[in-house]
Amino acid sequence: MDILSAKGITKRYANHLALSNLDLNVPDASIFGLLGPNGAGKTTFLRIINQIIYADEGSVTIEDRKLSQNHIEMIGYLPEERGLYKKMKVGEHLLYFARLKGLKRIEAIKRIKVWFRKFDIPDWLDKKVEDLSKGMQQKVQFIATVLHEPKLIILDEPFSGFDPINANLIKDEILELREKGSTIIFSTHRMESVEELCDHIALINEGVKVLDGPKKEIKNQFRNNTFSVEHLSSISSLPPGFELNSSKNIEDNLLVSEIHITDNSKPNDLLQAIIQQTEIRSFSEMIPSVNDIFIRTVKEQAHG
Amino acid sequence: MDKIWLILSREYISRVKKKSFLLATFLTPLFFGGLYAVAIYFAVSDSEEKVVKVIDESGLFAGKLEGRNSVVFEFVSDPIDSARKKVEKGNFDGLLYIKDLDVNDPQGINFYSMSTPGIDLIRGVNRSLEAVVRDIKIERMGFTKSALDSLNTDVEITSINLSGEDEKEGNAAIAMAVGTFSGMLIYMFMLIYGSQVMRGVMQEKTSKIVEILVSSVRPFHLMMGKILGIAAVGLTQFVLWIVLTVSIISFVAPMITDGGVEDMAAAQSELAQSPEAQNELLAAIDEVVNNINIPLLVGSFFFYFLAGYLFYAALFAMIGAVVDSEADTQQFMLPIMLPLIASMMFLGVIIKDPSGPIAFWMSIIPFFSPIIMMIRIPFDVPLWELALSMFLMVAGFIGTTWMAGRVYRIGILMHGAKVNYKVIFKWLMMKN
Numbered sequence: 059m060d061i062l063s064a065k066g067i068t069k070r071y072a073n074h075l076a077l078s079n080l081d082l083n084v085p086d087a088s089i090f091g092l093l094g095p096n097g098a099g100k101t102t103f104l105r106i107i108n109q110i111i112y113a114d115e116g117s118v119t120i121e122d123r124k125l126s127q128n129h130i131e132m133i134g135y136l137p138e139e140r141g142l143y144k145k146m147k148v149g150e151h152l153l154y155f156a157r158l159k160g161l162k163r164i165e166a167i168k169r170i171k172v173w174f175r176k177f178d179i180p181d182w183l184d185k186k187v188e189d190l191s192k193g194m195q196q197k198v199q200f201i202a203t204v205l206h207e208p209k210l211i212i213l214d215e216p217f218s219g220f221d222p223i224n225a226n227l228i229k230d231e232i233l234e235l236r237e238k239g240s241t242i243i244f245s246t247h248r249m250e251s252v253e254e255l256c257d258h259i260a261l262i263n264e265g266v267k268v269l270d271g272p273k274k275e276i277k278n279q280f281r282n283n284t285f286s287v288e289h290l291s292s293i294s295s296l297p298p299g300f301e302l303n304s305s306k307n308i309e310d311n312l313l314v315s316e317i318h319i320t321d322n323s324k325p326n327d328l329l330q331a332i333i334q335q336t337e338i339r340s341f342s343e344m345i346p347s348v349n350d351i352f353i354r355t356v357k358e359q360a361h362g
Numbered sequence: 363m364d365k366i367w368l369i370l371s372r373e374y375i376s377r378v379k380k381k382s383f384l385l386a387t388f389l390t391p392l393f394f395g396g397l398y399a400v401a402i403y404f405a406v407s408d409s410e411e412k413v414v415k416v417i418d419e420s421g422l423f424a425g426k427l428e429g430r431n432s433v434v435f436e437f438v439s440d441p442i443d444s445a446r447k448k449v450e451k452g453n454f455d456g457l458l459y460i461k462d463l464d465v466n467d468p469q470g471i472n473f474y475s476m477s478t479p480g481i482d483l484i485r486g487v488n489r490s491l492e493a494v495v496r497d498i499k500i501e502r503m504g505f506t507k508s509a510l511d512s513l514n515t516d517v518e519i520t521s522i523n524l525s526g527e528d529e530k531e532g533n534a535a536i537a538m539a540v541g542t543f544s545g546m547l548i549y550m551f552m553l554i555y556g557s558q559v560m561r562g563v564m565q566e567k568t569s570k571i572v573e574i575l576v577s578s579v580r581p582f583h584l585m586m587g588k589i590l591g592i593a594a595v596g597l598t599q600f601v602l603w604i605v606l607t608v609s610i611i612s613f614v615a616p617m618i619t620d621g622g623v624e625d626m627a628a629a630q631s632e633l634a635q636s637p638e639a640q641n642e643l644l645a646a647i648d649e650v651v652n653n654i655n656i657p658l659l660v661g662s663f664f665f666y667f668l669a670g671y672l673f674y675a676a677l678f679a680m681i682g683a684v685v686d687s688e689a690d691t692q693q694f695m696l697p698i699m700l701p702l703i704a705s706m707m708f709l710g711v712i713i714k715d716p717s718g719p720i721a722f723w724m725s726i727i728p729f730f731s732p733i734i735m736m737i738r739i740p741f742d743v744p745l746w747e748l749a750l751s752m753f754l755m756v757a758g759f760i761g762t763t764w765m766a767g768r769v770y771r772i773g774i775l776m777h778g779a780k781v782n783y784k785v786i787f788k789w790l791m792m793k794n
Contacts, residue, residue, distance in 0.1 A: 072788070105573075105775075108576075108577040109577075110573065110576050110577055110775065111775070127580075130577070130578060133577070135573075135574065135577040136574075137570075137573040137574060137577070139570040139573055139777070140570055140571075140573065140574055141569035141570035141571040141574075142569075142571060143376070143569075143571060144569070145376065145380075146376065154368070154372055155574065155578070157368055158365060158368060158369075158575070158578040158579055159578050199574075202574070
C-alpha cells in the first residue's frame, strides 16, 4: 500500500516550470530517497506535500485521502533551510513545535525527556539555543521533527552539517523509525546514504521524473553484465561473447580486468573461459552505484 | 484558532520576559515619576523664605514693601559697610540698598548677595519695588488707588456649541490637549509596535524558522498570532505605565514633600504659574469632565488604538516578509510612514478647524483616521461621521490584513529575490 501518492503535479513559477506532471507513489513503511540535481524541483515537491505551497495542477493523497489540514499532525518536516529561535530555551522550543503539531503539553514534555535520554543530552532542557553549536542545533531540529511521532517523515538534506558520528546517530534513528512503521521521504545529494538507507528511489531532473522504483530494481536495470576480475597473469584472449573492456595492474602481478558479456552466456561460462589462462583472486559483477546511476542519467538527459 | 493562541502566547511571553521590556516598562514611569517628584521637590524647596535686608536711605519704602515669590524684607538701619559684611558671612540671603531715590527716574538701587541671585528672587524684589513706586506715583497724581482698581474689568467669554442636543460649553484648549495627547499615543503605539512586528517577521524569515512553522500552521495564522501577541505586549506595557506612573506620583511624591496632601496641593499650585491660573485650570478640567463624553472618548481611544495598530501592523508584517535584511526595509517603510507623518503635520490645521473639510476627510480615511479622529473627538464629532470612520477603519484593517496575508505567505519563503513593488503586486495577485 502507498502512504502517499501524487498524480500529475505541476507547479509553475514566474519564469520556469518547477514540476511538470509528476507522478510519485511512496510505499508505506519505506525509506524513500528523492534525488535530483540542484534546482530539480525536490524542495518544491516536499513543500507541496507539506501544504506550504500549492500545486497548480494535480493532486496528492495521503492514505487515500486528499491532502488537507488534517494531515499536518501526521507529517514531520525537516526543511533544508532550518532555524530555531535563538533566545528560546531548548525545552521550550521543542514544546512549542510539538504543540503546534497538536501534541498535548504533558505528553510533549514526557517525550522530550525520552529523546533527551536517548541522545544523552539530559542537561539541555534549560540551555538557550544560541549557546548550542550548529550540530547540536540540528539534533534539536531532528527531535522537533519526530517528537509528535508522525507517520510520514520528510527530511530535506538531513545530514548536511552533521559530523560523521552524529550523521550515524541520525541514520540509526531513521532506520528505527521505519521499524516502528513510519515512512521516511528524504532528499539528499549524499549518494552513500541513499545506498545505505533507501528502499525506494526516485530521480527527478528539471521538474520531470526520470527514474522511480525500488532501489534493487533500478540497480538491476542499470546492470550491464560487466564483471570485475582480479587475477595474476594477464588474459591474452577471450572466446566470442566476451569483451575485455580494460585491464589494470594494481599491485605486483595482480591485475584487475573489466569483462563485458555480450551474448547470453552465464557468469560461470566466463569463469570457465578465464580460469584456464590465469589464477583468479576475486570475481564479482559490477553493479552500478546509485551515484553512477545518478550521474549517468542526469548527463544523458542533458545531452538528449 | 488553537494555533493562533499558541503563537500569540509565545510571542507575548518571550517578549514580556525580555530584560529590555522589563527595563522600559519599569524605568519609564520611574523616569517620569521621578521628573515630577524632582519638580515638586524644587517647587517646595524654593518656597522656603528668602530673607532680604533693606537699607532704605530714601525713606519711601518703609512699611510699604511687600514680599513676593517667598521673599521677606527686613528693614535695618545699619551702615552699608557693616551690613555688607553680614551678607558675606551668610547671615541672610541678600541686601537691598536704596539710596535717595527720584521716583520718576529710579536709579542706583543695588542688591548684594554672595551668589548670583536666582531669577525668581530678583524678579520678586523688582516687582515689590515697582509696586511701591507705582503707588507713590498714583498718589502724587491725585488718583485714589480704589478708583484705579475699579477700572480693571474681568471679561469672560463662554463659547457654546449649538450642534449637540444640549447646548454645551466647550473649552478649546482642554479639548486640544486631550485630542493631541491621545492622537500622539496612538501614533507612538502604531509606530513602535508596528515596527516590532516587522522585525519579528523578518527575523523568522532570515533565521529560517519560518519553513518549519508554516509546515505546522497556515501562514495567515502565523502572521495574526504575531500581530495579536505584540498587541498584547503593547497593551500590557501601556497599562503598566499608567498604573506605575500614577502610583509613583501619588505615593512617592508626598514622601518627598514630607507632609501629606496639603503640601502636595501647595506644591502643585506652586508649579502652576499663579493661583489664578491654577483655579482656571481646575475649572476648565471640571468643565471638560462635565461636557466631553468621557465614555465615548475612552471607548473611541481603545478602538482607534487597536484598529489603527492592526491596520498598520499588517502592513509592517508585509514588509518584514518581503525583505531579506533590515537595510532593505527603508524603501518600503516610506509609503507607510508618509500617512503617519502627514497626520502629525496636519495636527495644527485640524485643531484650528476641527470640523473643516480637511479634518473631515482625514478622519474618514483609515490611513489617517486613528490619529485625526482622536484629535477631533473632544471637539464633538457628529455621530454619523464617527460611525463611518469606524466602519471604514474596520474595513481598512480587514483589507490590509488580507493583502498582507497574501504577500506574506509567498514572501517568507523567498530568499535572495530582488523585490520591488511590481513583484509584491504579482505576489498579491498570485493564486494559491
